[in-house]
Amino acid sequence: MTQFFNDLFLVAMKDLRIEIRSRVIVNQVAPFAVLVLVLFGFALDADQRTLRLFAPGLFWVAILLCLLLAVQRSVSLEVINDSLLGLKMAGLSPSSIFLGKAMAVFVQMIFLELFLTGGVIIFYGTSIDDLALWIVSGLVAALALSATGTLYGALASGLEVRETLLPILLLPVLAPVLIGATKAYSGALGESVTNGWQWTGLLSLFALAALALGAMAYGVLVEE
Amino acid sequence: MSTRKIFKRNQGATSSPKSRLLGLATLFGLVTLFVFAFFLTDPDVRLHPTTGEEIGQFDAVRLLYLHVPMAIIGPYVAPLVGAVASVGYLIKRTQWWDVTAHAAIEVGAIFCGLVLLTGSIWGRPVWNTWWEWGDVRLMTTLILFLMLLGYLALRRVAPDGQKQARRSAIVAIVAAINLPIINRSVEWWESRTLHQKSTLSELKIEDLTFFTLMMGIVVFLMLFTWLVLHRFRLGWLEKESLEQDVLTSIEERRSEATVNEEGTL
Numbered sequence: 001m002t003q004f005f006n007d008l009f010l011v012a013m014k015d016l017r018i019e020i021r022s023r024v025i026v027n028q029v030a031p032f033a034v035l036v037l038v039l040f041g042f043a044l045d046a047d048q049r050t051l052r053l054f055a056p057g058l059f060w061v062a063i064l065l066c067l068l069l070a071v072q073r074s075v076s077l078e079v080i081n082d083s084l085l086g087l088k089m090a091g092l093s094p095s096s097i098f099l100g101k102a103m104a105v106f107v108q109m110i111f112l113e114l115f116l117t118g119g120v121i122i123f124y125g126t127s128i129d130d131l132a133l134w135i136v137s138g139l140v141a142a143l144a145l146s147a148t149g150t151l152y153g154a155l156a157s158g159l160e161v162r163e164t165l166l167p168i169l170l171l172p173v174l175a176p177v178l179i180g181a182t183k184a185y186s187g188a189l190g191e192s193v194t195n196g197w198q199w200t201g202l203l204s205l206f207a208l209a210a211l212a213l214g215a216m217a218y219g220v221l222v223e224e
Numbered sequence: 225m226s227t228r229k230i231f232k233r234n235q236g237a238t239s240s241p242k243s244r245l246l247g248l249a250t251l252f253g254l255v256t257l258f259v260f261a262f263f264l265t266d267p268d269v270r271l272h273p274t275t276g277e278e279i280g281q282f283d284a285v286r287l288l289y290l291h292v293p294m295a296i297i298g299p300y301v302a303p304l305v306g307a308v309a310s311v312g313y314l315i316k317r318t319q320w321w322d323v324t325a326h327a328a329i330e331v332g333a334i335f336c337g338l339v340l341l342t343g344s345i346w347g348r349p350v351w352n353t354w355w356e357w358g359d360v361r362l363m364t365t366l367i368l369f370l371m372l373l374g375y376l377a378l379r380r381v382a383p384d385g386q387k388q389a390r391r392s393a394i395v396a397i398v399a400a401i402n403l404p405i406i407n408r409s410v411e412w413w414e415s416r417t418l419h420q421k422s423t424l425s426e427l428k429i430e431d432l433t434f435f436t437l438m439m440g441i442v443v444f445l446m447l448f449t450w451l452v453l454h455r456f457r458l459g460w461l462e463k464e465s466l467e468q469d470v471l472t473s474i475e476e477r478r479s480e481a482t483v484n485e486e487g488t489l
Contacts, residue, residue, distance in 0.1 A: 151398075155391050161381050168377050169395065172370040173402055176409035183413065198412070206405055213401065217394045220314060 007092045011100025016107060018077060025108050029069050030115050036062040037119045051124040056185035059120050060178055063145070066112050067174075068167055070105050071149040075157045084157075084222060094219035098150060102214065105146035113138050129190030137184035137196060140203040144177045147210035154221045176206055238457035243450065250450050253443035260436040261289035284349045289436050291342040293444035298339045299365045299403075301448065302332020303372070307400035310393035319463055322389040325396055326379060327455035331448060333372040339365055363410040364403065371399040384466055 019025055040058045044050050051058070078084040078101075087097055117138075120126050128134050152170040156162045180199040187196025239247070268285035269278055281288075309325035343362065344354050356362055375395045382388035 151394075155378070155394060159381050159383075165374075165377060165381060168370075169374040172367050172374060173398060175367045176402070176405045179409045179413045202405070202409060202412070209401065209405070213398060217397075220390050221394060223390070 004093065004096050007096035008100040008103065011087065011092065011097050012103040012107075015074060015077060015101060015104035019073075019104070019108065024073055025070065025111065029066050029073075029108075030112060032069065033062050033066050033112055033116050034119055036065055037116065037123055041123060048125045052126050053191055055120045055124045055126045056189055056191060057182045058124075059116055059185060060141075060181045062116055063109070063112060063181075064171065064174060064178060066116075067105075067109065067145050067149050068170065070108050070112075071153040071170070072163060072166065074101055074105055074150065075153040075162065079157055088222065094222050095215040097222070098154070098214050098218035099211070101153075102146045102150040102211070105150055106142050109142040109146055110139070113142060126189050126191070128188060130188045130196065133184060133196045133200065134188035137181060137188060137200045137203060140200055140207050141177060141181040141184070144203055144207035144210055145174065147207060147214050148173060148177070151210065151214040151217060151221075154218060177203060180206070238454045238461070243453050246446065246450050246453070250443065250446040253439070253446055257289065257436070257440050257443050260432070260439065261286050265289070265432050265436050281350050284346055287342055287346045289440045290444075291339060291346060292437060293440040294335050294342065295339045295361075295365070296441060297444055297448045298332055298335030298337075299368050301445070302328050302335060303368065303396070303400050303403065305452075306332060306375075306396045310396040313389055313393045314397075317386075319389075319460070322393070323456055323459040323463065324452075325393065326459055327452045329372055329375055329396060330455055331451045333369065333376060334451075335448070336365060336369040336372060340369060358410075358413070360407060360410045364407045367406050368399065368403060371395075371402070375399065384463075 037058065040054075040062075041051060044054065078087070084097075088094070117128075121128075149170060152166060152173065156166045156169060159165060180203045183192075183194045184196040184199040184203065186192040187194045187199075265286065267283045268281040270280045271277070272279050305328035306325045309321050309328060313321035313325060340362075343365075347356065348354050375392060378395055379388065379392055382391050
């Protein structure tokens with residue numbers, strides 16, 4: 001069991017180290033996220049009251065778009081030089097590879113969520129009313145997104161049309177996460193009187209199911 | 225009888241005497257259903273208790289004799305068959321399960337698309353809208369339809385063989401597991417559902433209407449079975465043809481190599 005967690009952290013640290021050195025998330029994905037927020041502002045006629053009302057939904061749509069980029073990046077790391085084969089030959093179990101890669105995407109998603117929260121506070125004029133709900137729902141949603149994204153990234157990996165196929169496969173599956181996270185954030189940002197904790201419960205269920213399914217299915221996907 | 229034997233006896237065609245019989249019965253059933261739905265049953269007309277004005281779904285109710293059976297098969301039966309066959313594939317790893325899953329989901333996607341289309345056409349006069357965002361069943365069916373399209377897209381682009389089958393099986397299983405969560409989330413999201421509660425379980429409808437609806441379910445189940453059967457056989461032929469192409473190519477390369485060796489000697 002200790003070996004399993006060692007492998008998991010090794011894979012996660014490998015991906016994060018590559019990310020820190022290449023700075024794709026910081027230099028490309030984060031500016032893209034801000035661009036999306038600004039584009040929403042243009043589309044909604046720069047009315048801050050409207051933007052504040054729709055901020056939770058716009059925030060999570062921006063996060064979903066960023067997730068696609070982060071997952072594409074995570075997959076491409078293993079496709080280049082057939083690194084995944086190297087990991088398997090090193091004796092790492094598929095489930096530890098999956099959880100390690102999901103953890104790396106999770107850390108990147110948390111960074112993007114924090115960054116984008118700053119964006120919606122500055123551009124849309126929102127404020128955090130329920131800090132505990134904001135933290136917990138943000139963490140659980142990031143977990144659900146990263147686990148599902150990593151699983152579907154593996155599904156689309158190695159295909160010539162990976163870039164176009166991944167959104168078609170992944171986004172419909174993430175519909176409950178988008179709804180749940182938006183509702184939870186609406187409560188946390190004080191934009192509606194929804195029961196944010198109930199939605200966080202649904203997100204937790206989704207995250208657990210995605211983690212368990214991913215850990216089981218990843219082995220089937222990467223076997224040659 | 226094994227699939228291989230059926231093809232051999234029918235010289236590669238996707239039909240067999242039994243499937244032709246099923247096809248004829250389905251055709252007869254469809255014609256009968258159309259006669260019952262569009263001519264023999266009454267339109268839904270009731271009188272308003274206070275004003276005495278005529279209210280109801282009028283002739284639009286006839287579309288439900290097609291919509292309800294398709295709504296049972298497209299979003300429920302087909303994905304379930306697809307998911308079970310996908311689990312079967314991951315356990316047994318045989319082509320039969322994979323081709324069955326593909327056939328069920330492809331036909332299911334068509335049914336799902338038709339459910340959305342007929343529902344929208346029916347909703348315009350009855351609900352006064354083409355689309356209702358807060359309706360649980362409508363939204364769940366739409367998301368499922370998109371997931372099934374994703375499955376079919378994956379099947380088209382993934383390399384053939386075991387790799388394609390494995391990836392597709394995972395997508396089908398995840399779609400089936402995700403379905404109750406989507407349903408629950410949409411239900412919590414907006415509770416202004418316009419869909420009526422099941423009238424079948426509460427037996428609010430009787431006589432000819434009930435009979436026509438039941439007949440619709442049976443006929444559409446027959447149609448689904450017939451379509452899946454043919455799609456399965458077509459899928460099987462595709463796989464056989466692909467394997468044959470590979471074998472022929474190997475033979476050609478071998479004979480080329482032999483000729484080259486002889487030439488060198």
